[in-house]
Amino acid sequence: MAKGTNQKLKLVYLMKILLEKTDETHSITMPEIISSLEAYDITAERKSIYADMEALRTYGMDIIGEQKNKTYYYHVGNRQFELAELKLLVDSVQASKFITAKKSNELIKKIEGFASKYEAKQLQRQVFVTERIKTMNETIYYNVDKIHAAIGTNVKIKFQYFQWNVDKKMELRHGGEFYYISPWALTWDDENYYLIGFDSEANIIKHYRVDKMLKIELTEDKREGKEHFTQFDMAVYAKKMFGMFDGEEQTVKLEFENRFAGVVIDRFGKNVTVIKTDEEHFTVNVNVAVSGQFLAWVIALGDGSKIVGPESVVSRMRKEIERLNRIYL
Incomplete structure (x- = not known):
């Protein structure tokens, strides 16, 4: 049997086939596995596939083989995420106002990648992103990343803050002047993401909607207000x-x-x-x-x-x- 051009990737594609085409209620036979590998230009004999599946089991994959009417059927049992957990993640993404509709759909598509193609259809059936009220600030992902970076490096951030006016346009607050805040935490409340930080000028703890923050930059100034957060309880603050x-x-x-x-x-x-x-x-x-x-x-x-x-x-x-x-x- 001539070898295919992707022969060195046989183990990787075997794992992909099992994860995509099987789950607790869907199995695949050995001839179907061989045919699926051929679709990736990989040739394989039963004996080598048995050895590969044993290697994947050693790696940690829960590959289950069951005999029915003289035919063996294979499927992946326990996965990194159960279907119920994936549904919970999809629901959370859908409910999050701080994630744009575009990013929500991108995230949900990635979440579907943790399920078989059959379970992915169940996740897709419960997606109702289009009509939900979502933020229109596409920089939300990068805002969160920068805030985490500032917290990790113990520095202040500066940013502009906006509100929507009656013309549905962004209107900068404080005349467009930058806010200088020491970031200490991020929290999710009432379907929105908030930065909890210390305002040195006002000497108080303040919070800001992350999706309304623009042009976030890390400064070289060290954070202030640590004493206010030593006994800070986010749950108590939110209440x-x-x-x-x-x-x-x-x-x-x-x-x-x-x-x-x-x-x-x-x-x-x-x-x-x-x-x-x-x-x-x-x-x-x-x-x-x-x-x-x-x-x-x-x-x-x-x-x-x-x-x-x-x-x-x-x-x-x-x-x-x-x-x-x-x-x-």
């Missing part, structure tokens, strides 16, 4: 922020009807202290950034929720209700 809107951090006392216990635990965590006030109500004291978004969250819960204190926050809620009355009544 204080509502939709990542800034506000003055205060301890607020809230009263709820018992039916909202699940809502409160989902928002503030299972460790929140719940104090029963009567058979139908309970109160909690929570540290939050008091913003319009926080007030809107309380209002959205309806009659079953109320801000009890402090008076400054109660007064702010009254003013918010008056504002809404002026608009809608």
Whole structure:
């Protein structure tokens, strides 16, 4: 039997064939393996393929052979990712506002590469990227990479920050001046990616939407604010922020009807202290950034929720209700 031009790649292509054409519910026979190798201009005999499959098993591939009606069928069992895990990754990419539609489709295509061609079809059937609200900033990947590089090398970054105007055009904030920030962490909240950093000029921790950052550059200045992040807890920080809107951090006392216990635990965590006030109500004291978004969250819960204190926050809620009355009544 004459050897094909890709003979030295036989083991690689055998692995490719098994990974692409088999899974827990799809198998391949030896004649089909030989035919598939021939499609790559590789000739092989059964004996050599048996030896190659044994080598792949030694490498770590879970190649399973089963006999049915005098015919052996082969398939890959355990993979690097289970189908359920791949579906979870696809769902995460779909849900991420900070990834553009174009990049989402590219990523999902790569994720499909970890599955057989049959499982890849299942992943494709649940892809609904086109109609989702996605960022329009194509530099998001490079932004994240630069921020990680700055954190890794312990330097500040500078960047421009923008918002969308009524003409659907980018409008630079602060007149286009660069922000100089010490980056300390990245977090994903409310389907968006945020940089958590220290603003030396204001001497406070701030956060920025990564997809709204432009022209990120690493500086030669060392990061500042380490003392603020020594005991920093990202989960606690995220719980204080509502939709990542800034506000003055205060301890607020809230009263709820018992039916909202699940809502409160989902928002503030299972460790929140719940104090029963009567058979139908309970109160909690929570540290939050008091913003319009926080007030809107309380209002959205309806009659079953109320801000009890402090008076400054109660007064702010009254003013918010008056504002809404002026608009809608």
